[in-house]
Structures are given as structure tokens and as C-alpha cells.
Amino acid sequence: MPPSHLVPSRRTFVKGLLGTTSFWLFSGHQGWSDALASNADSPYSPAYFTAAEWRFLQAACERIFPHDDVGPGALDLAVPEFIDRQMNTSYGRGEDWFMAGPFQDGPANLGYQLPLAPRDLYRHGIAATDSYARQQHGKAFADLAATDQVAILTALEGGAVTLGNVPGRTFFEQLRTNTMEGAFSDPIHGGNRHLGGWVMLGFPGARADFMDWVDQYGPAYPFGPVSISGETA
Amino acid sequence: MSIKNPDAIVVGAGWAGAILAKELTEAGLSVVMLERGPERTTAVEGAYPDSVDELRGAVRHRLFQNMAKTTVTVRNTPDQTALPYRQLAAFLPGEGVGGAGLHWSGVHFRAAAEDLTLRSTVVERYGEKFIPEGMNLQDYGVTYDELEPFYDKAEKVFGTAGTAYKVNGQVVGDGNVFAPSRSDDFPLPALKDVYSAHLFRGAAKEAGYHPYSLPAANASAQYTNPYGVQMGPCNFCGFCSGYDCYMYSKASPNVNILPALRGNPNFSMLTGAYVLRVNLDDDKKRATGVTYLDLATNKEVTLNADLVILSAFQFHNVHLMLLSGIGQPYDYAKNEGVVGRNFVYQTITTSRAWLSEKQFTNQFIGTGGGGVAIDDFNCMNFDHGPLGFVGGSPIWVNQAGVKPIAASGTGGGHGAPRWGEGYKKGLVNTYKHAVAIDAHGSNMAYHDIFLDLDPTWKNAYGVPLLRMTFTWKDNDVRMNRYVVGKIEPIMKALGAEKYELGMKKYGDPFDTRFYQTTHLGGGAVMGTDPKTSALNRYLQSWDVSNVFVIGSNAFPQGMGYNPTGTVAALAYWTAHHIRTTYLKNPGPLVQL
Structure with missing residues (x-):
């Protein structure tokens, strides 16, 4: 396995995204950002x-x-x-x-x-x-x-x-x-x-x-x- | 859907079909074109950026034949059981409007004069006995001088870029010194050399060879062709082979011909129309039309016409002739019959030079038809006397845009790890610093190499599959090994840190799992003797005179050059003789 710092989790990625795009929260995209954040909590689940x-x-x-x-x-x-x-x-x-x-x-x-x-x-x-x-x-x-x-x-x-x-x-x-x-x-x-x-x-x-x-x-x-x-x- | 019976039916919407449909409508005929695949337009399949998706394009074969529906079976020798070619790999036939002319690279050659008279030339220089046993070496029955105006016409329609050597007998430029004289220059100047081509040009010169710019139907500048359709200048994106060119730079039937046909009330095209057979009258001397399966309704439809043009891909044309009873099928055991005889391919091997770590070859930059070649060992340009083989091979750098998934297959070259530890190091070094040099050579026809109908497997429409019996013969291996040996001085002049020479090996059978080329040929060849050819020199069936069969199926042997240029020239040649002679007096154009 690679060192964990080289594998950014979805959570980190989305957190970063939300941190810089807070306009979503004020423009009616609350649902979308929630969906992204909740998706980020779980790793990819194989279908x-x-x-x-x-x-x-x-x-x-x-x-x-x-x-x-x-x-x-x-x-x-x-x-x-x-x-x-x-x-x-x-x-x-x-x-x-x-x-x-x-x-x-x-x-x-x-x-x-x-x-x-x-x-x-x-x-x-x-x-x-x-x-x-x-x-x-x-x-x-x-x-x-x-x-x-x-x-x-x-x-x-x-x-x-x-x-x-x-x-x-x-x-x-x-x-x-x-x-x-x-x-x-x-x-x-x-x-x-x-x-x-x-x-x-x-x-x-x-x-x-x-x-x-x-x-x-x-x-x-x-x-x-x-x-x-x-x-x- | 009811379609009025047209004057002519054209089967297949690739280059040959588009050229014949254009020419026949110009002559005032009504034409229905039948294409088994879907409609394809640059606005859809070429839409950027979705079109530059390697996985969907070249890897999952977006523009290629859907193998689930139909394929061929393959065996190496007549005593084997042929098995279905289940996954596209060694060769990649197209499907849909544009056919293989939509997904091709764009290398656009004229044949050498001696390619067309190969048997006569070999016999004249070395005698009959020089021809190896079992080799069906034949002339085309048409000469370069006869075809020249049609090569010229095709280049102007395709917007071909290149540098001429001789025009009307006068040396005019730094082109291929072995190429025959032309009636006019290329319509566009040669494309720029990418770094690898630039290095190859210098090294080949230093080695005493005669480098020239590959003739490419990838526009080097904005261009309007004689049909009034426009091409944009190629930007070397490298998404040519396997893709619909988003820049409208690579010639295709879709871009260069069909826009001039689509509005014509005498022209209609049906897609999803899978032709099952050409119908013949009772004495099998005349075609009455075709029957196709409408794939949308699953119903058989019969259309009648006075003239039937078969212009599907090479082996589909042969398949349709066999299914329809046009001409005598080749019987290998008796060595009789012509349909399926002289099935040929092409040899290709890749050699590779690794440059210093300061030299980046940026192999993703490229254009499908561009590059630099030498013809010093192609065709009859060198003395075969002491060598004991027939044929030859151009050698070239044709950096057509190497994409990462394709590169992952090459990895670090032969002997390097294919995966795991050390794999990535070799892969990255090769991708950044290597130059690939191909020997893209001829393939001779043999008595025991042929096409016929498979006795076991059927396609999704209940039609027996076509069966290929094919393997490599020593003649071609000997040729390939000789020519590849001539790359060594180029490698030395390149200053390569290391290099490998890719050669064919004696006894290795044809392997369907690895890409060779899609340059299949023969099986319904043109010629002057109905005992050894299915078509006369106007690509007209000897047996059913209102059927013309256009494609590389007409080549009696595989030449060192890419086939499309000669397919297009033969299409215009045939169309000319239909227009000027056949339509005035329908019947055989060659009397025996």
C-alpha cells in the first residue's frame, strides 16, 4: 500500500471543494453539497x-x-x-x-x-x-x-x-x-x-x-x- | 418503408461506395446506398472533447465493426478447424457511414508502377523460376499510366499533403526519388516533420538512403476540394487512427464526398441495411438487385436495379460474392475457381530507438498520415537476384500520436518487465524518449491461403461466416528480415543509446491476438484471365457483368504501401469506364 498521505480520501477532496465554493450554500445548492459530502463519507462501493x-x-x-x-x-x-x-x-x-x-x-x-x-x-x-x-x-x-x-x-x-x-x-x-x-x-x-x-x-x-x-x-x-x-x- | 427501385445500388458507405455514388449520380443515375452500420457525422462522433477519449475510441472500438453480430473464422492451414475471431485485435474493419475511411490514419499512397505489374516485372528481370512454388504472383491488368489521372483526382478530393519528386517528367522537389512521374503536384504541401520524423530524415540521409515525406490525407492547410467541401488544417492532435477527426482535417467519405451527395434528389442512403445477397437471374449472368435485412424492423427487403456496386470492406465484398453465387468459388484442393483466391495481407514489424534523456520525442504529437519514409527497399527498387524473395517494404517513422493505453502495451520494449517492479520505469522512459520505426511490407499470395464460407459458425442473421485460411510464408519473413536489417545504419546515425530491431520469425503463424494492420486484400482480384481473377481490369465481375466490386479485394498481392490511395484510384477508374462505356452499352467491358 502507498503511504496514506498520497491517497487523498474523498472526504478531504470534498472538504477542500466546499471550503472554496461556499457560494453554493447561499445559492440554493444546499442539497447538492450535502449529497457530495455524504458521498464523501463512504469509499467507493463496488457495484x-x-x-x-x-x-x-x-x-x-x-x-x-x-x-x-x-x-x-x-x-x-x-x-x-x-x-x-x-x-x-x-x-x-x-x-x-x-x-x-x-x-x-x-x-x-x-x-x-x-x-x-x-x-x-x-x-x-x-x-x-x-x-x-x-x-x-x-x-x-x-x-x-x-x-x-x-x-x-x-x-x-x-x-x-x-x-x-x-x-x-x-x-x-x-x-x-x-x-x-x-x-x-x-x-x-x-x-x-x-x-x-x-x-x-x-x-x-x-x-x-x-x-x-x-x-x-x-x-x-x-x-x-x-x-x-x-x-x- | 418503401424505397423506389433505383438505377444503381451501392453496397457500403466507405470510400469506394462514396466515390461510385458521386460519379453515378453525376452521370444522371439514381442511386441507393445501403450501409449496415449507423449514420456517422463529425458533429457527433467527432465532437470534441468526447471524441478524444482513447478508451472509447481506439480501445473499445467506437467506430469499428460490432463483433457481437458478425465476424470471420480464422485458421492458419487448410487442415485446421477455423475458429471465430471473437475480439477485435489483429485487424479492425469499420462499420457505419464512412466505413474504414472514417477511422483510418490518412497515409495516402499511389502504387509504384511495378506493384501493378509485379509478375511481369519479376519474370522479366529474374525469369519464371524465381517465383517460389505455390505463389500466385499476378499483374493487376492496369498500369500506373492508366491509373495516374485517377490517383490525381483522388488526391484532389482527399486534400492530400506531400512533396512531389517528378511532375510531367521534370524533377520538381525533394520527394520520393522512386515514385513515378505525376501529372500534377500534391494539392497541399507536406505536413511538418515532428521531432522523430526530423531525426529519421537526417539519419536516413546519412545512411545513404532517400527519405521523403509520407503522402498524407491530413490537411496541412485549409483546403476546399473539387466538390466544394472544406477541410481545416491539421493541428497534430494525434487522434486520427480509430477516431473521427474533430478538426475536419483527415479526409473521410463523411467530410470529403458525402456532403456533396446528401442533398441530391437522385441519391438516398439507408443505414441499418445489412445486405444478405445480390439476387441473380436464372442463368446467373445478370444481377436483378439485392436483398437486405432492415435491422430496425428485422424484415427482408428486396430492391431491384440495373447496376450493383459492391463497395463494402475487402472481405465483406468477397463474402457477398460467395453468398450470392457471383463467380466460381475458389476450391483449394482442385486449385480451381477465383472467388476467395489470392487472399493477402501485409507484413509489419516495429523497431525502436531510445534517445538520450535530454531528447523528448513527445510521441503524443502526431498526425495519422504524416512522417518520413524511405523506399530504397520497397517493391522492385533494389536487386532481388541474390536475395531469393519477392516483395519489399517501405521503412518509416509515422508518429501518428501515441496514446497512453497503447503505450502501456509496448511498455519498455522487448525483454522489459510487462508489469510490476520495473515496468513503469521502462514505460515512462520509452514514452518520453523513444522513436518507433516500422517496416510496412508486402505480402504475397499463395495457393493455400484463401477465403471461403465456414461450415460451422453463423452470424446473428443466420449467414455462414467467412473463413480465412492465412499464415505467414517464408518468402515474406525473408523479405521482412532483410529490410529490417537495413534499419541498422539508421539507428546508428540517430545516435540511439540503444535500439531493438523488430523482425518476423520463421515459422511463427499468423496470430489474431495482436494488431497487424487492417490492410487486408485480395480474394476477388482484378486481372486479365478469368481463370485467375474474379474481376476484369475494370473491376467488373467476369460472370455477372452488371456487378462491379470495388476495394482492396481487387489487389492480387499485398503491396508495401497502404491500400486506400489505390482503392480510391481504382474506384474513379471504374466509375470513368462505367460512365464513358458501360452505360452506353451495358455488358462485359472486356470480351474474351
């Missing part, structure tokens, strides 16, 4: 994942994208929240994939052939990885030391572990792909909190106009990112 799945997801995403001196980690960036929100999109429900049968195994290079949508892959993969962790170490994945968590993820990635009918590698790649998406997509989708992923990379986000820098040969682009909703960092 799709169960409590046990949520603990797995938080631990696994942070191992894949750890907080370090290069930049923020998956928890700093709200990657698990991003993934939870994705589960309730057409993507999460597998509606962007060709999911008509028959389903038949084949060589890996012919691509994904399971009858599972992303949300089903998570449900199955998390349960199976947790039971593998219990079998190997006597504890759920989230309760293991970081080195043991890394060892399990490495085993999944390397294809050494099969999770029932699901190759460990398939589940790992799903998790890895969605973790990266959560770290680097626009915050409108729930991840990349405070544009931390983009700041780390030097990506200016939705600025999308570089006429002034096309032929600046060598120096770094000087402006920080802006999001679709207008957040800056």
Missing part, C-alpha cells in the same frame, strides 16, 4: 464485485501497477473502481465480442474462445485464484505478502496454473489489460485519479492541439494534462 472479489482486485491491481518512486500505483489511480465500472458496460457484459457458439478450444494464436464475458471471467478467475492461494499458502490472495502475490501472478502469466477451464494466462492478461486501461484512460471512466497516470507519462490528455510544439525539436512538452471534464493537473 459488481463482491467484498471478497474487491479485496482481491485491489491487491492484484496494485501488484501489477505498484506505487513506486516513478509514480502512482493502481490504488492511487482508482484502477479497481475503473474495472468495477467497466463490468457494467457493454464491454463487461461481453456484448462487444462475438459470443455465439459452438465454443471450441484451439491454438492460442487463434484467440479467445471461452464462453465467458469479462465480468464472468473475473468472477471465475478471482474465485479460482483465491482457492489456489489458499491451497498454496493457506490464505486468500489479498492476505498474502506482496512477494507471494507476485509469485502467484507470475505463475498465472507464465501459464503454469490453470483455473478450472480458464488458462491462468487468459485471466492474467484480462487483469493486466484492464489495469493499464484504468491507469491511463480519461478519469471520466473512473480511473486515472487526479490524472496521475498522465502526469507520470507526460501525456497532455485532451489538449489535442500541438501546433505550437510540432517542430520544437528536443524539449519536453511544457503543459500538464487536462481531462475531458476539464480537470487539470
Whole structure:
């Protein structure tokens, strides 16, 4: 886990916001600010994942994208929240994939052939990885030391572990792909909190106009990112 | 909804369809265009800032084919069971008005003269025996000189930016010394070089090669095309490939042609119209029209017309021919038939140089068609005699705007951690300081590489899926490895702190999980012999003369260049011959 001072809670954020925008209280927005403040009291509640799945997801995403001196980690960036929100999109429900049968195994290079949508892959993969962790170490994945968590993820990635009918590698790649998406997509989708992923990379986000820098040969682009909703960092 | 039977039906609202619809209405014909996908306009799909959302755009495939409804099956060899391509990855067909012409990058090439006469040129230089066993090397049946006016027309419609080398035989500029002479300059000057392209230009020159600006249908200045529609100057935002350009800078059917068609009383477009088949008369010599499924009502509708233009994406055109019984399907075992034969693709590998920490390549700055290339190892521009392969590859820096999720897949390059400890360090260093150099090469046709109908899987409309049998052959791997080896002197001249050369490996099968290009080709090729081509040199079906089939399906082999420029030129070429010859006397334009 990153040091707690690097993870501003919603409460701190909204308090700060209210402190500087007290006009709300005098202009008929009392209800709105109450709603924001009350929302800030509770951390994000997953809409799709169960409590046990949520603990797995938080631990696994942070191992894949750890907080370090290069930049923020998956928890700093709200990657698990991003993934939870994705589960309730057409993507999460597998509606962007060709999911008509028959389903038949084949060589890996012919691509994904399971009858599972992303949300089903998570449900199955998390349960199976947790039971593998219990079998190997006597504890759920989230309760293991970081080195043991890394060892399990490495085993999944390397294809050494099969999770029932699901190759460990398939589940790992799903998790890895969605973790990266959560770290680097626009915050409108729930991840990349405070544009931390983009700041780390030097990506200016939705600025999308570089006429002034096309032929600046060598120096770094000087402006920080802006999001679709207008957040800056 | 009742639609009056038009003179002509155009299937597919991409580049080829928009060009044919424009030309046929100019000739006074009434045209109905059928598009399976939704309406798409820059005011909606291109609306800033929602349009510059990488997750929704390039990652979740906002403008691409909805795979839930229909896909293809893929196998590497004829003895395998093909399996459905369930998730978009290796290639990305479009859907909706504009087709792949809405989500493309904008690289806008003319073919080299020898691309179009490749078999004749290889045989002339090296003899028949030089052609590897099983390779179906063929000429297009049309020459560069014949196509030149139509390349010129397409560039003016697209507002293409570039630097010419020769115009009317005279050297006029610092363009591609290998490119054939042109009848006119590009309509717009080349785009500026971004830093990586600037460095590549200098390093390629130092290595003794001949760099030139990539021809790009991304407007380098404000432009009004011959149809009176306007483009804005590209601001290098980098949201080209996979996106609807919010600046109206990237050419698309939606921006460059359809605005000139929409008000025409002779033109109507139906979206959500999924064409099931072309209907033929009893002797299968003439099309009577098409039957489509109206996706809003789920009802089949039959429209009659004198002329049917198939201008869907490459493999959808082949699929429709197979479903309709137009031409003889290719039978691999007997090596007979033509529809599905000569299915081709393109080779691409990426090499990468890492510069010093003081040199920021700002890879998010870019434009889809812009960059700097060399053609020293493309097509027939070098001696193949001692090399033992057919084909070639341009080499280029085409910094099209690298977004963070895409960059996360590259990470720190080969051998760097893919996640966990050390991953972010390599990723950030690569994103800030690397230059990507691609070898984007040809792919030759082979006897055992083809398209046919899948015996098992059907799409959401009950139609058998198209089946691809495709893998990489040694000829193309040998070509790729040779050409990529020629990048090494450029890496040295760049002063790279380290570099990696990305090469194809012998024996690696085609892998559907990783993006290659969307430059699929062939399957219904043009030519001069009905035994080896489905279409004559005017892209007219040899068998059903009131059906013309326009697209990269007509390419007998995959060329090193991007296909759109040649698709557009062939569309104008076909339209010209329909207008000047066919309409006066409908029937085969080539008599056997």
C-alpha cells in the first residue's frame, strides 16, 4: 500500500471543494453539497464485485501497477473502481465480442474462445485464484505478502496454473489489460485519479492541439494534462 | 418503408461506395446506398472533447465493426478447424457511414508502377523460376499510366499533403526519388516533420538512403476540394487512427464526398441495411438487385436495379460474392475457381530507438498520415537476384500520436518487465524518449491461403461466416528480415543509446491476438484471365457483368504501401469506364 498521505480520501477532496465554493450554500445548492459530502463519507462501493472479489482486485491491481518512486500505483489511480465500472458496460457484459457458439478450444494464436464475458471471467478467475492461494499458502490472495502475490501472478502469466477451464494466462492478461486501461484512460471512466497516470507519462490528455510544439525539436512538452471534464493537473 | 427501385445500388458507405455514388449520380443515375452500420457525422462522433477519449475510441472500438453480430473464422492451414475471431485485435474493419475511411490514419499512397505489374516485372528481370512454388504472383491488368489521372483526382478530393519528386517528367522537389512521374503536384504541401520524423530524415540521409515525406490525407492547410467541401488544417492532435477527426482535417467519405451527395434528389442512403445477397437471374449472368435485412424492423427487403456496386470492406465484398453465387468459388484442393483466391495481407514489424534523456520525442504529437519514409527497399527498387524473395517494404517513422493505453502495451520494449517492479520505469522512459520505426511490407499470395464460407459458425442473421485460411510464408519473413536489417545504419546515425530491431520469425503463424494492420486484400482480384481473377481490369465481375466490386479485394498481392490511395484510384477508374462505356452499352467491358 502507498503511504496514506498520497491517497487523498474523498472526504478531504470534498472538504477542500466546499471550503472554496461556499457560494453554493447561499445559492440554493444546499442539497447538492450535502449529497457530495455524504458521498464523501463512504469509499467507493463496488457495484459488481463482491467484498471478497474487491479485496482481491485491489491487491492484484496494485501488484501489477505498484506505487513506486516513478509514480502512482493502481490504488492511487482508482484502477479497481475503473474495472468495477467497466463490468457494467457493454464491454463487461461481453456484448462487444462475438459470443455465439459452438465454443471450441484451439491454438492460442487463434484467440479467445471461452464462453465467458469479462465480468464472468473475473468472477471465475478471482474465485479460482483465491482457492489456489489458499491451497498454496493457506490464505486468500489479498492476505498474502506482496512477494507471494507476485509469485502467484507470475505463475498465472507464465501459464503454469490453470483455473478450472480458464488458462491462468487468459485471466492474467484480462487483469493486466484492464489495469493499464484504468491507469491511463480519461478519469471520466473512473480511473486515472487526479490524472496521475498522465502526469507520470507526460501525456497532455485532451489538449489535442500541438501546433505550437510540432517542430520544437528536443524539449519536453511544457503543459500538464487536462481531462475531458476539464480537470487539470 | 418503401424505397423506389433505383438505377444503381451501392453496397457500403466507405470510400469506394462514396466515390461510385458521386460519379453515378453525376452521370444522371439514381442511386441507393445501403450501409449496415449507423449514420456517422463529425458533429457527433467527432465532437470534441468526447471524441478524444482513447478508451472509447481506439480501445473499445467506437467506430469499428460490432463483433457481437458478425465476424470471420480464422485458421492458419487448410487442415485446421477455423475458429471465430471473437475480439477485435489483429485487424479492425469499420462499420457505419464512412466505413474504414472514417477511422483510418490518412497515409495516402499511389502504387509504384511495378506493384501493378509485379509478375511481369519479376519474370522479366529474374525469369519464371524465381517465383517460389505455390505463389500466385499476378499483374493487376492496369498500369500506373492508366491509373495516374485517377490517383490525381483522388488526391484532389482527399486534400492530400506531400512533396512531389517528378511532375510531367521534370524533377520538381525533394520527394520520393522512386515514385513515378505525376501529372500534377500534391494539392497541399507536406505536413511538418515532428521531432522523430526530423531525426529519421537526417539519419536516413546519412545512411545513404532517400527519405521523403509520407503522402498524407491530413490537411496541412485549409483546403476546399473539387466538390466544394472544406477541410481545416491539421493541428497534430494525434487522434486520427480509430477516431473521427474533430478538426475536419483527415479526409473521410463523411467530410470529403458525402456532403456533396446528401442533398441530391437522385441519391438516398439507408443505414441499418445489412445486405444478405445480390439476387441473380436464372442463368446467373445478370444481377436483378439485392436483398437486405432492415435491422430496425428485422424484415427482408428486396430492391431491384440495373447496376450493383459492391463497395463494402475487402472481405465483406468477397463474402457477398460467395453468398450470392457471383463467380466460381475458389476450391483449394482442385486449385480451381477465383472467388476467395489470392487472399493477402501485409507484413509489419516495429523497431525502436531510445534517445538520450535530454531528447523528448513527445510521441503524443502526431498526425495519422504524416512522417518520413524511405523506399530504397520497397517493391522492385533494389536487386532481388541474390536475395531469393519477392516483395519489399517501405521503412518509416509515422508518429501518428501515441496514446497512453497503447503505450502501456509496448511498455519498455522487448525483454522489459510487462508489469510490476520495473515496468513503469521502462514505460515512462520509452514514452518520453523513444522513436518507433516500422517496416510496412508486402505480402504475397499463395495457393493455400484463401477465403471461403465456414461450415460451422453463423452470424446473428443466420449467414455462414467467412473463413480465412492465412499464415505467414517464408518468402515474406525473408523479405521482412532483410529490410529490417537495413534499419541498422539508421539507428546508428540517430545516435540511439540503444535500439531493438523488430523482425518476423520463421515459422511463427499468423496470430489474431495482436494488431497487424487492417490492410487486408485480395480474394476477388482484378486481372486479365478469368481463370485467375474474379474481376476484369475494370473491376467488373467476369460472370455477372452488371456487378462491379470495388476495394482492396481487387489487389492480387499485398503491396508495401497502404491500400486506400489505390482503392480510391481504382474506384474513379471504374466509375470513368462505367460512365464513358458501360452505360452506353451495358455488358462485359472486356470480351474474351
